[in-house]
Amino acid sequence: MIKLGINGFGRIGRAIFKILQNDRNMKVVAVNDIDPLIENHAYLLNYDTVYGQLSKKVKADQQNNILVSNSNKIAFFSEQNIEDVPWGDSDIDVIIDSSGIYSNVKGSHKIINSIVQKVIITHSPKDSIDQTIIIAANENRYLKDKHHVISSSICDANACAPVLKLINENFGIEDGFVTTLHPWLGYQNLVDGSVQSVSSPGHYWKDFALGRASQDSLIPKKTTLMSA
Incomplete structure (x- = not known):
């Protein structure tokens, strides 16, 4: 079981949380967001204007500062910087940084190996990453022992890259x-x-x-x- 932490609990962070609610191989064990109101995060998970209501409601335990989902207890923190969060207390393997903040990309390198194994960045920063990986486009470039802070790139790149790769390999692309x-x-x-x-x-x-x-x-x- 891979234990995940989510840094930045906005649209992307909450979507990842929902997707992993019933996953048997990965689970979210800690969440960090600059909004300290844990009950608001539970509310935003349970009721979504686009996706509707969550079938299995998430509860906020304010006294213990945890979110409760499917009887799982998820630690909640509200730190400004990714390196200031006590991720190690939750024995986390991988952090997904969906904060969108560039300083957190640089801060990710401070916690690699000593606290977590990998950090996945959900946007495409100008530098400070080891590799950009887009599934169905270049995942074969991933080197486990070398790439620790990884970018998943941006939405339109993920939409276009797999299709462009397929077209280029079969027909070739001269310009576009x-x-x-x-x-x-x-x-x-x-x-x-x-x-x-x-x-x-x-x-x-x-x-x-x-x-x-x-x-x-x-x-x-x-x-x-x-x-x-």
């Missing part, structure tokens, strides 16, 4: 372009205003169009697909 359409994201505004970066807190986007009201605007933006 990609257009991605994306729904609004958590960091965007409901009304016009400035917009901060999630990965680099305190940094304001210079792409001013990103600050426009998300539900009323079609906002052109470069994709990092090709560099990811």
Whole structure:
């Protein structure tokens, strides 16, 4: 049984938690998020605007600071930095960092080997990772003894890479372009205003169009697909 920790309990973190609820080979044993309200995390797991209600409800034990799912007790922490979380108390093998914060990518290297074996980053940082792995595209490049902080890349890269690999291997690709359409994201505004970066807190986007009201605007933006 592989024991997992989740750092960053937003859309991706909660989706991973739900997927693994009934997995027989992996289980989540610890969660860390900067929002300290454990009862809010239980609520967001149980009721989701997109996915509906969770069939097996999660409970929040505020006194012991744990989430209870299927009789499993998941330790809950609220630390700003990934390296400050007492992951070792839960005997964790792998951490999934879905915080989206660049400083946590760098912090992951501080806990490798001494506390955990691997950290999987759910976005594509500019540096500080050992390898980017996309399933059905390049998983054969993974080296167990060398790659410890691993990026799973970004959504549009995961959508395109397996298909492009198949086409290239069978027919060849000389040139091309990609257009991605994306729904609004958590960091965007409901009304016009400035917009901060999630990965680099305190940094304001210079792409001013990103600050426009998300539900009323079609906002052109470069994709990092090709560099990811």
